[in-house]
Amino acid sequence: xxxxxxxxxxxxxxxxxxxxxxxxxxxxxxxxxxxxxxxxxxxxxxxxxxxxxxxxxxxxxxxxxxxxxxxxxxxxxxxxxxxxxxxxxxxxxxxxxxxxxxxxxxxxxxxxxxxxxxxxxxxxxxxxxxxxxxxxxxxxxxxxxxxxxxxxxxxxxxxxxxxxxxx
Ligand SMILES: Cc1cc2nc3c(=O)[nH]c(=O)nc-3n(C[C@H](O)[C@H](O)[C@H](O)COP(=O)(O)O)c2cc1C
Numbered sequence: 001x002x003x004x005x006x007x008x009x010x011x012x013x014x015x016x017x018x019x020x021x022x023x024x025x026x027x028x029x030x031x032x033x034x035x036x037x038x039x040x041x042x043x044x045x046x047x048x049x050x051x052x053x054x055x056x057x058x059x060x061x062x063x064x065x066x067x068x069x070x071x072x073x074x075x076x077x078x079x080x081x082x083x084x085x086x087x088x089x090x091x092x093x094x095x096x097x098x099x100x101x102x103x104x105x106x107x108x109x110x111x112x113x114x115x116x117x118x119x120x121x122x123x124x125x126x127x128x129x130x131x132x133x134x135x136x137x138x139x140x141x142x143x144x145x146x147x148x149x150x151x152x153x154x155x156x157x158x159x160x161x162x163x164x165x166x167x
Pocket of ligand 1: 029043044045046047048060061062063065066067068069091092094095096098157
């Protein structure tokens with residue numbers, strides 16, 4: 001195991017070094033998606049986290065440069081799907097060419113337009129509770145209206161790559 005020496009204050013934090021340091025922290029990955037104006041819109045996000053039980057809230061952070069968020073935030077309801085360990089390619093697709101993100105992926109759409117992946121480990125039906133500006137991202141708080149989960153293992157995102165839980 002490597003050890004770290006004492007931190008020196010660094011006012012000029014390099015974004016590349018920061019991204020690498022943040023990437024040490026393992027996360028799952030979710031798909032955040034809805035049908036808007038008759039077409040599926042959404043993206044992959046590793047910034048998902050649970051926030052509150054009462055009211056039931058989760059959050060994710062979206063880059064202010066996102067071309068998808070201005071459309072997705074207009075959705076009546078938004079679906080969140082926690083990706084399963086076999087979803088590495090699906091995750092790349094969900095972060096890729098916007099018009100092809102859902103090609104060949106089995107999805108379900110609620111009456112309110114929330115879009116979820118049929119093979120996800122868990123899925124949530126949400127509405128936007130609050131958006132909080134946070135630097136070059138916006139923290140989006142989502143209120144849950146339905147939740148279900150299945151057995152299985154999650155996709156793990158770590159050090160810019162995909163992995164799975166051991167054991
Ligand atoms: C594993 C993974 C995790 C990602 N997590 C986030 C995230 O938390 N927030 C975000 O804004 N973009 C994230 N992205 C990038 C988006 O999926 C998407 O590529 C980006 O928003 C650009 O597309 P857009 O302009 O259509 O939004 C992630 C991409 C990958 C592959």
